[in-house]
Amino acid sequence: MALKLSAKGLLALSIASILSTSAIAQRKIEEVVVTAEKTQATVSDTSISITAFTAENLDELGIQSADEMINYIPATTRDTYDIRIRGVGRNFRALGGDPGVATYYNGVYSPDFGIASSESGLYDLQRVEVLRGPQGTLYGRNSIGGAVNYITKKPTFDFEGEVRAQLGDYGTEEFYGVLSGPLIADKLAGRLVASQRDRDAWMEDVAGNDIDSTHDKNIAIALTWLPTDDIEINARVNDRISDRSVGGQVFINEGSGATRGTRSINEGVLGLREVAAGTVGAWSYTNPITGEEKWALNRRAGIDASEFPYNPNPAFNQNQLAGQTSGSKSDPNNLVAVNNEGGDCRVFPSTLNSCNAERFDHASGHVEAKWDISEQTSLRFIYGHTEFDYSYNQDIDYSNADFTKYRQTVLETVKSDSYEMQLDWAVGDSWTATTGIYYFDERRSQDYSLSDTTERYTQRFDFDDNVLSPGAAAFWAGLGVGVGNDGSFFGAYPNTPPTFDEVADHTSVLSKWAGDPRGDSFVQANSIENESSAIYTQGTYEFNEEFSLTVGVRWAEDKKTAVEKRRLRFEEDPQNIGADGNPSFLNYTLGALPGLTGQAGYDDTTGRTALAMLNVLYGRATWTADGIAPVCALDDAACATPLLLGGIPLAQTSATSGDDSWDDVNYRVNLDWTPTDDILMYFSVTTGYRAGGYSLGVTDARIATGPSGIVTEIDDPFSYGKETVISYEVGYKGLHLDGTLQLNGSIYRYEYDDYQDRLNVFDPVRGRSVNIVQNAPGATNTGLEVETLWYPTDELSIGANYSYTETEYSDEYLVVYQNDPDLPGSLFGNATTSPELYQRDANGSELKRIPKHKATVWGGYEWQTEMGAVTLRATYSYTGEMQSNGVEDELDLIPSRYQVDTSLAWRSVDEKWRARLFVDNVTDERNIREINTGNEGTNFRQTGTLLYPKYWGLDVAYKFGG
Numbered sequence: 001m002a003l004k005l006s007a008k009g010l011l012a013l014s015i016a017s018i019l020s021t022s023a024i025a026q027r028k029i030e031e032v033v034v035t036a037e038k039t040q041a042t043v044s045d046t047s048i049s050i051t052a053f054t055a056e057n058l059d060e061l062g063i064q065s066a067d068e069m070i071n072y073i074p075a076t077t078r079d080t081y082d083i084r085i086r087g088v089g090r091n092f093r094a095l096g097g098d099p100g101v102a103t104y105y106n107g108v109y110s111p112d113f114g115i116a117s118s119e120s121g122l123y124d125l126q127r128v129e130v131l132r133g134p135q136g137t138l139y140g141r142n143s144i145g146g147a148v149n150y151i152t153k154k155p156t157f158d159f160e161g162e163v164r165a166q167l168g169d170y171g172t173e174e175f176y177g178v179l180s181g182p183l184i185a186d187k188l189a190g191r192l193v194a195s196q197r198d199r200d201a202w203m204e205d206v207a208g209n210d211i212d213s214t215h216d217k218n219i220a221i222a223l224t225w226l227p228t229d230d231i232e233i234n235a236r237v238n239d240r241i242s243d244r245s246v247g248g249q250v251f252i253n254e255g256s257g258a259t260r261g262t263r264s265i266n267e268g269v270l271g272l273r274e275v276a277a278g279t280v281g282a283w284s285y286t287n288p289i290t291g292e293e294k295w296a297l298n299r300r301a302g303i304d305a306s307e308f309p310y311n312p313n314p315a316f317n318q319n320q321l322a323g324q325t326s327g328s329k330s331d332p333n334n335l336v337a338v339n340n341e342g343g344d345c346r347v348f349p350s351t352l353n354s355c356n357a358e359r360f361d362h363a364s365g366h367v368e369a370k371w372d373i374s375e376q377t378s379l380r381f382i383y384g385h386t387e388f389d390y391s392y393n394q395d396i397d398y399s400n401a402d403f404t405k406y407r408q409t410v411l412e413t414v415k416s417d418s419y420e421m422q423l424d425w426a427v428g429d430s431w432t433a434t435t436g437i438y439y440f441d442e443r444r445s446q447d448y449s450l451s452d453t454t455e456r457y458t459q460r461f462d463f464d465d466n467v468l469s470p471g472a473a474a475f476w477a478g479l480g481v482g483v484g485n486d487g488s489f490f491g492a493y494p495n496t497p498p499t500f501d502e503v504a505d506h507t508s509v510l511s512k513w514a515g516d517p518r519g520d521s522f523v524q525a526n527s528i529e530n531e532s533s534a535i536y537t538q539g540t541y542e543f544n545e546e547f548s549l550t551v552g553v554r555w556a557e558d559k560k561t562a563v564e565k566r567r568l569r570f571e572e573d574p575q576n577i578g579a580d581g582n583p584s585f586l587n588y589t590l591g592a593l594p595g596l597t598g599q600a601g602y603d604d605t606t607g608r609t610a611l612a613m614l615n616v617l618y619g620r621a622t623w624t625a626d627g628i629a630p631v632c633a634l635d636d637a638a639c640a641t642p643l644l645l646g647g648i649p650l651a652q653t654s655a656t657s658g659d660d661s662w663d664d665v666n667y668r669v670n671l672d673w674t675p676t677d678d679i680l681m682y683f684s685v686t687t688g689y690r691a692g693g694y695s696l697g698v699t700d701a702r703i704a705t706g707p708s709g710i711v712t713e714i715d716d717p718f719s720y721g722k723e724t725v726i727s728y729e730v731g732y733k734g735l736h737l738d739g740t741l742q743l744n745g746s747i748y749r750y751e752y753d754d755y756q757d758r759l760n761v762f763d764p765v766r767g768r769s770v771n772i773v774q775n776a777p778g779a780t781n782t783g784l785e786v787e788t789l790w791y792p793t794d795e796l797s798i799g800a801n802y803s804y805t806e807t808e809y810s811d812e813y814l815v816v817y818q819n820d821p822d823l824p825g826s827l828f829g830n831a832t833t834s835p836e837l838y839q840r841d842a843n844g845s846e847l848k849r850i851p852k853h854k855a856t857v858w859g860g861y862e863w864q865t866e867m868g869a870v871t872l873r874a875t876y877s878y879t880g881e882m883q884s885n886g887v888e889d890e891l892d893l894i895p896s897r898y899q900v901d902t903s904l905a906w907r908s909v910d911e912k913w914r915a916r917l918f919v920d921n922v923t924d925e926r927n928i929r930e931i932n933t934g935n936e937g938t939n940f941r942q943t944g945t946l947l948y949p950k951y952w953g954l955d956v957a958y959k960f961g962g
Contacts, residue, residue, distance in 0.1 A: 027791045028739035034129045035149070044733045047550070047672050047682035049074075049132040049746045049785060051801075055153070058122055060873070061858070062903055062918050062955070066117040067947065071856050071877035071899070073130050074785040074803035077849060079930065080945060081114040085132050086750070087781055087807055087850030088145025088725075091886070092758035092773055094701075095446050096528045096562055096694030096717075102135065102143035105150045106236060108366045108384025108418050109141055109440060115362060115388070116150050119240065120195040120218045123164070123176045126151045132785070133748060134688025134727050136666030137552030140438060140534045144688035144725055154234060155189035155224040156180045160961035168953025171200035181961070183223075191222040202949060203247050207400040211356055212247030216240070230372040237365040246358040246394055249932070249943035256821035256940050257285045257296075265315045268301030268634045269645055270939045272826045285827055289837055294827040301634055302620070302643040303612045303627050305573040307937035310521075310646040311406055311452065314399035317635050355407070356395055362388040376426040384418040398941065403635040405519075406452045416442035433539030440532040448697055449523040451516075456642045457569070460515035461649045492710055497651040500525055500565040506656050508704065508712045513569055513649035524566035526696040531559040538668065550670040550684075557663035558691035564717045566697070567653040571646030574610040615644050656702060658716030664689035664724060678735040690723040690756065693773075698758075700770035721775045723756045740791040750781035755809075755847075759886045760816035762831045762839060769816040769831040769838070776886075777811035779847055795862050802855040807847040809886075815842050817887045819933045821940040845888040849930075851896075853880035868908040875901045884931040891942070897927035899947075916955040924950035 031042040032052040043052050051073045053063065063069050066083060070076045075086045082090045088100040103113045110116050122128070128150055135143040159181035166174040180191040195218050201210035220238035227233070254263045256272070264270065275282050275297050282295045299306060366384040373379060390412040397406040422436040451457070496514040503509055516523075538552030607627025615621040620641045621628035632639040670684035694717050695701045706713030731746040754775035763770045783805040790798045816831040816838050823837060831838040858875035878898045885892040903918035921927075928944040 027794045029735065029742050029789060029791065032127065034127070035151075043744075044678075044680060044735065044742070047670050047680065047684065047731060048135075049729070049731060049744075049748075051130045051132075051787065053128045055125055055127065058125060058128070059914070059916075060860070060871075060905070061875070062901070062916065062920075064121040064123075066113070068920075069117075069122075069128070069130075071875065072799075072801065072858070073132075074787060074801045075132065075783055075805055075854060076130065077851065077854070077879065077882075079849065081112075083113050083117070083148065084849060085130070085146035086748070086783060087805060087847055088750075089849070091756060091848060092695065094695035094698050094758075094773065095444060095448075095526050096560065096696045097756075097773065098142040098530075098691055098693060100142060100145040100690060102139050102141055102147040103150075104139070104147060105364070106152055106234075106366050106384075107149075107368060107382045107420070108364075108386075110386065111142075111416070111442065112414075113148070115360070116148075118216075118242075119150075119238070120176070120193065120220075121174065121197055122150075123195055124153050124178055124193045124220075126153045132746075133729060134666075134686045134725055134750075136556075136686065136688040137536055137538050137554045137668045138434065140536065140554055140556050140666075141440060141532050141558075142690050144690045144723065152193075152220070152222065152236065153178075153180075153191065155191035155222050156962075157182050157186065157189045158962060160959070162957055162959045164955070164957035166953055166955040169951045170202050171198070172953055173198045176957075187226055189224045191220075191224075193220045193222075194218070201245055201247075202951075203946075205248060205356075205400075209356075211245050213245045215244045216242045231370070233367065233369045235365070235367045238363070240362040241359070242362075243359040244357065246356050246392065247946075248356065248394065250928070250946050251398060252931070252942040252944050254939050254941045256824050256936070258283045260821055260940075263315050264298070264313060264939055265318055267298040267313055268316050268643075269299050269304070269306035270313050271299040271304070271307055271936055272296040272824050273299050273304050274827050285822065285824065287828055287837070288822050292828070296824070296827055300607060300627060301645060302615045302630060303607045303609050305571075305611050305647055306645045310571045311397070311404050312634055312645065313939075314397040314401050314404045314406065316401070316403075318399050318401055355393060358392045358394075360388050360390040362386075378424045380420075380422040380424070382418070382420045382422070385416070387413075387415040389413050398943070401635065403454060403637040404452060405454055405637075406450065409447075409449050409451060411447040412444065413446075414442070414444050416440065430542045431539060433537060435537040436535075438532070438534040438536070440530070442530040443527070444529075445525075445527040446696075447523070447525050449518065449520045451519040451523075452521060453519040454637045454642075455640060457519040457521055458515055458517060459640070461513045463512055493650075494710075497567055497653045500567075500653070500655060503565065503653050503655040506714055506716070508652055508654035508714050510710045510712075511651045511653065513651050516569070520567070521569040522566070522699075524564065524697045526565065527563045528694065528696065529561045532691070533557050546674050548672045548674075550668065550672070552668040554666045555663070556666070556689065557661060559659070559661040560691070560693060560719075561657075561659040562694040562696055562717055562719075563655075563657045564694075564696045564702070565655045567651060568699070569649060569651055571644060571649050573647040574614055611644065611647060614647065618644065620644060654702075654714060656714050656717055658694070658719065660692065660694075660719045662692045662722040664722060678739070680731075680733045682729075682731045684727070684729045684731075686727045686729070688725045688727065692720050692722045694719050695758070695773040698772060700763075701772050703765065718772055720756060720773050721754050723752065723754050723775065725750050725752045727751075737790075742787075742789045744787045746785050748781075748783055748785075750779075751810075752779040752781070753777075755779040757848075757886055759842075760818065760831075761814065762816055762835065767832055769818065776809055776813045776842070779808065780810045781805065781807045781847070781850075795864075796859070797862075798857075798859045800855070800857045803853075805850055805852055805854075807850050808844050809842045809847070811843060813842040814839050815887055816840075817889065818935045819885075819891065819940060820889070821891075824936045826936060840887060842887060845886070846883050848884060848886045849882050849894070851880035851882040853896075854878065866909075868906055868913075871905045871907075873903045873905070875899075877901075885933075891933050892931055894928060894931050894944075897925065897947070899923075899925055899927065912959050914957050917953075918955070919950070919952045921948060921950045 032054055033040055033042055034052050043050055066078050070078055077084045082099055083101050085101050090099045103110045103116050105116045131147045133146055135147045139147045161179045164176040174197045176195045178193045183190050197214050197216040199214035201213040203212045205211055218240040222236040225233040275295050277295045279295055282297050285294045364386040369381045371379045392410040395407045397404050419439045424434050426432045494511040497511045498509055534554055534556040536554035540548055540550045542548040612628045615628055620643050621630050630643045631641055666687045666689055668686045670682055673681045701718040703715050704712050705715045727750050729746055729748040733744045735742055757776050758773045760769050760771050785803045787801045817840055818825055818838055828837055856877040860871050860873040862869050862871040881896045882894050884894050900922045901920045902922055903916055905916040907914045927947040929947055930945040932943050934941045
């Protein structure tokens with residue numbers, strides 16, 4: 001059984017090991033030079049909580065990805081595409097939003113952490129700097145949580161090079177190479193870096209397909225030009241293609257009430273319907289709050305209208321997921337991405353024969369010019385350009401069914417330009433300062449869709465009366481719906497949805513469903529342009545050798561222009577169709593319609609509902625004694641007349657646009673006390689700012705402004721306000737035991753205003769719960785961090801870090817929670833009818849995805865031999881449990897996790913050769929990074945994102961020249 005240490009135990013162990021000896025070793029800690037405050041200084045001399053990795057650190061620890069790097073950084077976690085520092089990250093992924101941590105690559109801002117954090121497996125980097133806490137004055141744009149700087153190696157004026165290969169588990173074949181040297185003696189040097197990374201998929205989905213692979217190529221060329229003794233110009237361009245099969249989430253659990261833990265495979269649609277107590281086959285639910293008892297059966301396909309997305313239950317007539325028994329979070333061994341083989345999914349620009357694929361073509365370049373005007377003044381200009389095309393296609397129906405091929409696809413294009421002019425200057429020996437201006441322009445366009453290539457979505461629904469069974473006209477007449485002049489019901493509705501170009505801005509158009517060749521049930525074509533401008537200055541005054549004061553200020557403005565166009569397919573329940581043919585949510589009685597003479601409305605005994613009648617009249621079902629029988633099986637993917645599961649298929653096509661701007665002034669005040677050359681203590685007050693934005697593509701993030709009708713006026717897309725924070729931090733940095741022990745620590749408190757979040761809230765205007773991005777009134781974040789590195793002997797090194805974080809919403813914040821499987825809304829109401837059941841005050845609840853405890857301990861022992869140095873290393877990392885949602889609930893609790901990594905490395909005497917044999921996740925833990933729980937429409941399905949399993953490899957490199 002694996003030994004698990006608590007985070008507090010790890011901290012106590014590391015401190016005890018430090019205090020248990022007073023031996024002074026000869027080997028000393030080498031200081032890392034960073035540019036955290038835009039000028040060069042060591043980590044120990046920088047009054048910011050910062051973790052820095054040199055090229056040697058990355059190689060020694062085997063860090064090649066963000067998941068591996070964050071283990072060595074206190075209070076830092078990550079989501080699939082973003083990083084969180086002290087819990088500050090991105091709480092939603094919607095076009096028009098911004099990250100909470102600023103990512104820089106050679107001084108150029110990048111809005112996409114995932115690209116910078118994976119380029120070439122972090123090969124040929126000079127260092128990585130991770131700054132914790134708001135960095136608003138110098139780094140500005142969206143650095144409210146911190147900043148991550150990736151700095152590549154520059155060309156050298158001495159010829160040198162390296163070749164490197166890594167072979168390992170899952171068919172890993174990775175090759176790297178670098179050539180660097182002079183092009184013009186003492187004037188121009190160049191550097192060529194190339195990498196190719198291939199790894200087979202490590203997941204297997206329920207269809208037996210392999211998913212989540214690596215196929216990545218990158219080439220970069222860098223130049224350094226010294227035209228004069230006081231001018232240096234550095235430039236770098238790179239071109240990268242990543243084309244891989246994408247992974248999927250693991251299936252954890254499903255079901256509600258007594259059915260929790262069993263996947264629904266016998267029901268055609270998901271959802272519940274209330275029945276009388278004691279009904280045969282029904283099961284009871286007891287309201288955990290009021291004690292009220294309700295009885296329920298599953299909804300019936302074609303009889304009881306299903307909820308969005310009006311799909312059949314993807315697990316219908318399917319086997320249980322292999323091995324899925326208890327639904328335990330600690331043993332999630334069932335993967336859910338399926339339908340992976342080509343031929344039946346949307347056309348996708350991938351070289352892989354895969355319908356679950358991700359590809360991006362990325363190209364970027366930057367130029368940095370520095371002019372040393374005098375000994376006390378230098379001028380720097382940085383320009384960066386980035387563009388990439390991103391494509392993503394993944395099956396999300398959580399089954400191996402062919403009758404539903406529900407998937408999400410993304411086609412996105414991004415271009416950005418960054419300009420910064422920076423002046424470093426000084427007055428005398430006491431005052432140094434940095435002043436700059438900054439401009440950033442980014443343009444993003446995105447085609448996003450939810451699609452299904454079965455005939456239900458690709459074929460046109462024929463509304464004409466002449467194809468209906470006898471009595472259709474009477475049916476519609478009984479509902480008070482007139483028949484149009486063209487012989488169709490809803491004669492005024494357009495026969496086909498207008499194209500995006502045909503829809504007037506700020507307008508929504510209802511139409512008949514005419515099918516879609518791509519099978520899109522939801523599609524959006526959105527764009528956003530971001531402009532950011534800033535002016536800043538920060539200076540430090542040294543009172544004497546012990547005390548100095550740093551003061552900084554920055555004004556920033558962000559402007560965003562958004563265009564949102566989308567089309568939604570939906571099925572309207574006949575019970576919700578008014579006399580004018582428009583959805584109006586009016587009640588009605590069926591009246592004297594064929595087969596329903598004398599019956600009114602819903603009849604559970606015979607199952608002859610309005611939806612059932614609709615299916616019979618449109619020739620998709622026939623009557624039976626207890627309801628209807630479909631003319632073809634529900635799981636027949638080729639059925640030309642599939643059962644209507646929600647009602648009449650209609651389309652809503654809309655377009656809107658808007659622009660907004662936000663600005664703020666940030667400041668930093670920091671007092672340093674340096675009582676000795678080896679100790680720094682500081683106190684800082686810093687503010688941070690994240691621009692407001694849009695949540696394009698979020699269904700609820702817009703509202704009608706005109707009367708309901710076929711053509712309706714709609715408002716601008718919803719925008720949300722800026723987020724601000726004030727941070728108070730006390731820090732300590734010290735070298736002890738004759739430079740063999742480094743100890744850094746900090747205590748901080750954040751106070752947020754208008755914290756940006758995406759949760760369900762009740763909208764009194766629409767009278768229902770909506771899911772939108774909004775600003776929570778306030779939140780707090782208090783934490784403690786400790787980092788230590790110790791060389792007790794020349795051969796032994798020990799490192800550790802620990803963080804403790806307390807967070808909460810600090811003001812009243814009413815949110816809606818509808819994911820409780822013991823409180824299905826079809827039985828107990830909703831946030832409108834039963835607010836006491838579904839509305840919660842989040843005040844005092846934890847913020848999402850922030851573990852209270854996080855710790856890592858690592859160590860290495862080196863032997864010197866005649867063949868070179870041999871080093872054995874091991875790392876134990878622990879991340880405590882955390883909430884996946886902004887509402888505290890046991891169901892959304894991400895479990896704590898730990899991982900053990902080991903390696904054995906060799907370095908030749910002349911340091912030309914090095915080799916490293918490693919095993920990551922030695923105990924093969926099945927660790928989950930994220931948890932997601934759906935509502936009743938998905939049968940409260942719970943899924944999770946799995947981290948990498950046990951993995952071994954051999955890494956060999958050879959250096960030449962130099």
